[in-house]
Amino acid sequence: MKWQPVIPVMLVLCIMVLSETYAAGPVIVCIQCHATLTAKLSQPVELWQTSIHAEHGITCNVCHGGDSTDSAQAMSPAKGFRGVPAPTAVPALCGGCHMGVAGHYTNSAHGRALGRGGPTCVTCHGSHDIKSATLDLIGSRNCSKCHTFEKARLIRSAMLKRDTMLMVIEKKIRMLKSQGIETDQMEKRLFALRNRFHAMFHSLDIKLIIMESDHIQAEIEKTNGVGGKDTGPLAGIIAVGWALLLALLFYLIKRNVD
């Protein structure tokens, strides 16, 4: 028996032993059923599996209601099943969790046009393949569905520098984490900062975005300094140099003694 075949066997054994814990985990009956249905009805499952919601364990019932653990009650109105929400209900539905964004959206031109052809959350973020909020969503592909890209371009440009900085911090966190450096505090700050920054876009108020971007910039700089107790190369250079110097010193003494 080689090493590799052992791994799945051990995994199965682990699962058997930990079956109680495993069974207590969320079983999503919606997925079990829909995955076997026709293309139209199974496609949402495939799309959801690629989404940021799936990544964070946000399952079907969070948006559609019902009981995702019981096949019989999965689509029961008594269990809060609401099916496909009406387009005008989407912002309120998403705003149930994304409260900061909802506030900005409601007061924006987008929010005021709700029910009159204005965009809802799913217009840009998708309904099942829900995409993470990045600047890639602000582009002519999405914006040009309703109007020209010109104003959105200004907002995007104003946000680009800070968003790039946030991405740099994220990369730094990943790097620090791979070196065993505690990054919890830094991650939490980054998460809050990015949410605040991305939520602000939904106001569509370019003056507010530019003004807030300056505040965000200061916060980013603070966050960048959190965590990562790196001794830097100086300590290493001193340590290595000191050892080499000692070697040279002993060599010179030895030459003298020999």
Place this chain on the structure above:
Amino acid sequence: MINIFRHIYYWIDVRLGTHEIINEKRTGYLLPRNVNAWYSLGSVLLVIFALQIITGLLLMLYYVPNVDKAFTSVSFIMNEIPLGRLIRLFHAVGSSMMILVLLLHMLSVLFMGSYKSPRELHWLTGFILFLMAMGISLTGYLLPWNQLSFWATTVATDCVSAIPAVGRYLVELLRGGKLVGSHTLGRFYTLHVGLLPATITILIGIHLFLIQRTGVSTPPFGLEDTTNSWKNGKFIYEEHPGGIPFFPNFFLQDMISISLYMACFMALVFFFPNLFIPSTSYMPANPLVTPAHIKPEWYFLANYQTLKLFPSEIIGIIVQVLAMTFLALLPFIDRSPEKHPLKRPLFTFTAITCILLWIGLTGWGFYS
């Protein structure tokens, strides 16, 4: 100031005769004239072992050998304790360096024929020390309770199950249960901080005692007669009249080698710490998620790859046990008096082939 030290020295000397010890045992302790820097690797290893003990004791102040707390305690040491990160890296990188220097020490002994009579026991104790060092590294590997250590230990201990009849009982004995868990951590911790360091210390003592009793072997380089002068029949201490005094001459060579080792070691710790510690080492152990590539430490990669080469794991294990037994008993098998590597081509060719094979298998294991 110097006077104070002189007074202290004389105070001790008249009570313990330290001057006599230094004079007879160190300055009067002569080494062969053609002794070389390879002979100082033993001292380097002593320093490495001492550093491992010191850093290990410091880590024990904060490490918690409990599956729920082991990972966080290591993370706490690395992030919250002053110099904790450095101490942990010293210990982790030091274990790999210990194996590397041990291998170099063994290779120098092999190629200079220093294992030959009457030094069979020196080789044997050294070989057992090497196995103990591998054991202490393996047991220490599990202690941080991260993804890599958990799964590598799961796979490594599972190899024992290939032994016919008793294999699965041995696995349970090692793990303290059917799976790697809290009992395994307890057992490995006890072995790592108690039994193995004590055994290694005793073996080092025996190894040094043997060297002291027989005298240092003469290297085969720069001499006309490179054969082993020892004759079976009675005990003879190998003296080196007109040789180099251990103190201060060879002591200074030891210090040069130790300083150079420390320079390399510090460079690794400060600039390339992740060479021996992959990023999966910083993820807590999760019995339900198997990492994509489970690889043992670099010094087990050749064994790991050998196991994969054979159709049956038991054949792979038998081949490795036979190879290790042959190496352990080499002084009893190779009885030729010649010590110079160029004058024993069969040995040199075989040794180089084996080294290349080991390097090849290690590389293959790494990239497979």
